[in-house]
Amino acid sequence: MGTLLEIGGLSKSYPGVKANDDISFVIQEGEIHALLGENGAGKSTLVKMIYGLVKPDSGTMVLRGEAYTPAKPIVARKSGVSMVFQHFSLFEALTVAENITLGMDDAPNRKELSQKIRTVSEDYGLPLDPDRLIGDMSVGERQRVEIIRCLLQNPRLLIMDEPTSVLTPQEVDTLFSTLRKLSADGVAILYISHKLDEILALCDHATILRMGKVVDTCTPKDETAKSLAEMMIGGELEIHAQTEFTPGEVALSISGLSLASKDPFGTSLKDISLNLRKGEILGIGGVAGNGQDELLAALSGEAKVEAGMLKIADKPIGQLGPNERRSRGLLTAPEERLGHAAAPMMSLSQNAFLTGRIRKHLSPGGVVNSRKTNAFARDIVKQFDVRTPGIHVAAKALSGGNLQKFVIGREILQEPSVLVVNQPTWGVDAAAAAFIRQALRQLAARGAAVIVISQDLDELMEMSDTFAVLSEGRLSKPQPSEGLTIEEIGLMMGGDLEGAAHV
Amino acid sequence: MFRLEQRPQPSKTMLYLTPVIAVLATMIVGAALFALLGIDPGSAIYLLFIDPFVDSYNLSQLFVKASPLILIAMGLSLGFRAGVWNIGAEGQFIVGAIAGGAVGLALWGTEGWWILPLMAIAAALGGGLWAMIPAVLKIKFNANEILVSLMLVYVAENFLAQMVQGVLRAPDGMGFPESRNLGRNDATSLPDVFPALGIDAGGVVMLVLLALAFFLLQKHALGFQIKLTGESSRAARFSGVKPGIIIAVCLGISGAAAGLAGLFELTGAAGKLTIDFPVGYGFTAIIVAFLGRLNPVGILLAGVVLAGTYIGGENAQFQLQLPAAAVTVFQGMMLFFLLGFEILINYRIKRLRRAV
Missing domain, CATH: 3.40.50.300 (P-loop containing nucleotide triphosphate hydrolases)
Incomplete structure (x- = not known):
């Protein structure tokens, strides 16, 4: 497997804050790469630059050997970079298929699309009925719609922003097996989270951000939740003992x-x-x-x-x-x-x-x-x-x-x-x-x-x-x-x- | 390409400086406008903006115009703080004048110090009740108070026309559609207090109420609730504010203030009710409220500035043959510049560069 995306020295400042400061790391083809950091560490800004939503102040990106400067998300998608956001952009009064059509840059006709939605969603263990209304679906099912929408465009890199924050433990398991299958098929996944156990269970590599800078990289397999947490917050983690509970009136x-x-x-x-x-x-x-x-x-x-x-x-x-x-x-x-x-x-x-x-x-x-x-x-x-x-x-x-x-x-x-x-x-x-x-x-x-x-x-x-x-x-x-x-x-x-x- | 970018920390100085900048910009653009019309810009600007504040006759007119503007704007500003948009102060001004005037006319011939206060109470009640119409409709049916209060201005104007042709018409007025002259009747005319600046009893009441409004906003829990409602209605409800009460209080106070202003105009400057009684103070007061940053002290200053443009505008009509609409243009320009510059307090203009 070769290098998919090479990020070199990306920086981005907002008034009064340096959101990203000289960030460099490499994503390999087909790997699940974790982006770990506390809130405000600069994870969102970084992926928004990769997805073409935010323009970096300086730095370079190289996607499969070619310079990559997405001016808009549509350019990113054409280059094979897709993103599933934490907050969905779905119309509740429309069906799954209608929503997916709206999000696609060149949507096929409805019948063909419905068929495709069925095949792709079953292939990846995320069964989805194209004719259901979004308003009737649970949050976990809505996320499936967002994922399928991305997969229909055959991405090489799928960015997932805190995908499990809205899921039940069972749904998390389903999602993880889907992501592993995608990875096995050669799709790289950039997985943003601050949940340590997920990163330990799922990811091949991790890049750790703190205050807009890369502070560490590691192979999660070789780490523990405690050591990851300490890299993330840059200090020792205290474990509090449960206090005695004596119920009153x-x-x-x-x-x-x-x-x-x-x-x-x-x-x-x-x-x-x-x-x-x-x-x-x-x-x-x-x-x-x-x-x-x-x-x-x-x-x-x-x-x-x-x-x-x-x-x-x-x-x-x-x-x-x-x-x-x-x-x-x-x-x-x-x-x-x-x-x-x-x-x-x-x-x-x-x-x-x-x-x-x-x-x-x-x-x-x-x-x-x-x-x-x-x-x-x-x-x-x-x-x-x-x-x-x-x-x-x-x-x-x-x-x-x-x-x-x-x-x-x-x-x-x-x-x-x-x-x-x-x-x-x-x-x-x-x-x-x-x-x-x-x-x-x-x-x-x-x-x-x-x-x-x-x-x-x-x-x-x-x-x-x-x-x-x-x-x-x-x-x-x-x-x-x-x-x-x-x-x-x-x-x-x-x-x-x-x-x-x-x- | 340009883009508006939010400033991390809006400047406090600019917050207070923008009204001044807006007035200056109005002068500059106004001067250019005059030059295009072939009028000497220097003397026109002098007449409109300087002369009202230096000439002694003009000064004696200053608070005659400023008092109603300030009084109405003070009431409106409470509502604007809470996001309750009473645009119909002109109507409440008219109804207040009719209600207070009717009491005065009913007591025609009676003497007593209590007559004017009674009229004032009737005027405040009249204006306040008129404003309760949009309040009740908003609370009960979520009807838009901007539209309802504005439409009620026209209802009030027609009501006034009916009154001066009907029950309130002067019996000895030879059929003219106007009331008796309350301003020429001792018991119903406002006493002067400080004539050099045009401050009469109404002006004094205005100043007292302005001080009360200042206290309400700065020091009272109700003022806090009003500000909180405008800031975030959800946080307000969480804090225990009952939205309906805030709507009713804000519209009620602003209606009562406008009604009082109507009575003071009637028993002071105007003297009698006629079809031409309303001169747009209720609308100009909206500009005063915003130019004064919805702050009682600011409103006092803004009211004086706007009163100056009224006086200066009248003088300019005589001396420079300026059209009457010019004053309105000026007042509109002031609001325009104010709102425009206000954006720049919170945002800055950023030039977009090409991609890296």
Whole structure:
């Protein structure tokens, strides 16, 4: 096998940040090459340059011996470079075949295409019905559509941007065997991820990026998850021990919670019941889009439900709005940091006021107490190690990890009796993620009840005392996390909520 | 080829400097326009932009024009901050004048210090209720408040025409379609407070309300909620803001302020209700609000500048035979430059180079 793509000294700067700095590496024909790095390490910028979406400031690329300077994605595709994005570009109201036609540069007629979709998808173990509507398909199936769309153009290099973040463990296995088959057929794969176990299991080579630079290359076979992680974050990884969990009395009780989604493609919550006790961390897993956002809205008070569906300390609160719930001790931190948990253009101080107003008594009689508000914001910045020039900086100026620390810190410092967080470490680098998990554990140790909604199973297994899965708006019966296997969880995530119960 | 590129950190200085630059650009382009029309650009610019602020007679007219503009703009700015676009202040101005005027006319012949305050309350209620029509329609049916409030301007104009030909027509007015002259009646005319700048009792009320608006935006939780709603409606709901209340409050306040402005105009500068009573303050106030950066202090300054163009424009009509529309052109140009330069606060123009 020869060299497919040789990247020499690629650099790209954006105002105020050097996204890629003199990046060089080589992809061989037919290999699965991992691009590993924390969020913000420059992985996306690099692949966008390879795919012709971003023009490098300097550097060269050589594809199969010829200079390669894709000005647009269409040029990249013609040269045999395809990409599957993390966020799909599919029209939900159209069928699989229609969507694929739209994405192709020279699409054959519909009948021929449908036939081709069937053959190619079966060849690679990703069966797909060309006549189904995208809107009816699961996220995993939608990803298949994106992959097949690429494969129909006979790529030599397939770029995959964090493909498993939306998949169940079973779907991940299917995807991996497809990728291995492609590799065996001579298609090189550039696999972007920060999930170490996947890279260990799948990839032939790995290039590790940190702060826009190549810091290491390795053969994953010879490494361990720990050594890869250390290359990635450039430091030693701390493993936290699980704290003792002694369940207290019921802090939050949910009974028969149902909520019709307002979004036609959203997920309605169906008959969710659970008792959350003081000191308990309940991990809620499941693939995104199975009711996570709706559950958070129902708990935060953004969506009101019947009074008795939610009870805090045995008092009904379902009919109350966000601030009334806050005053009763129920706090939440939504997934979307900018534009939901925090207002992008407002200062950290104002964002501290955004949810802290009630419990911290920041506006007695309606008049904002700036001194107290600033003190609260400074407290968050200090205790949660938020890296910022000051509390008068706009929220959007902070990096994702720092803003997330701020958002989580803002809720924790209000000493909630129940805290619900959605995707607390999504897109956050390893050090900040560890910090946030530790802070949530400490909160629970002080006697608060915590619900962590996450797509990251490792995270849930690491921190939760009890575990449940949200699937199509239904919640499985929470059970002790200890002793659960990935297979059991996978079955639950696939919708088998009862069958996996082992206690 | 050029492209707009987002700036990493917008400049704070430029944020406050853009209105000044916009006014300067208006002067320069305006001068060129005058030169093309064969009018001496120097004297035209002097008449429009300088003379209103140096000549003592002009100065005595300054706040007569500026007060209603500032008062209306102050109300509008609250809504604009929250993303509630009340474009119909002109209509609320008219209805406020009718409501307050009707009270004054009903009490015609009565003496008492309480009559003007009562009229003011009626005017604020009238303007506020008129603005509640788009508010209710938006809350209940998600109807676009821009369209509804704007259309209601024309309804208000027709309502005014009906009133001055009907129940509010002066009994001794020889059939002219106009009301009695409230400005020439002691109980219903606004007392002067600081005539050298044209500040009457209405101007004083305006200044007090402006200070209150400043306090509301800077120091009050409701002001925070208004700003938060405009910034991100989702974050606002998460914070516990009830969107319907913000819509109602913003439209209500801006309608009441416009209504009050209408009454002050009626009992001050205009004196009586006629078909020609509305002169476009409700629309010009939109420019004042934006030129003032939706900030109470900025609005005060912007109101004075725009009032100057009204006064200067009238003088220029007499002295240079400038068409009346020229003032409108100038005001439009100012808004145009302001919005144009505003983009450059957040973005910079980048020249695209050829491929590497």
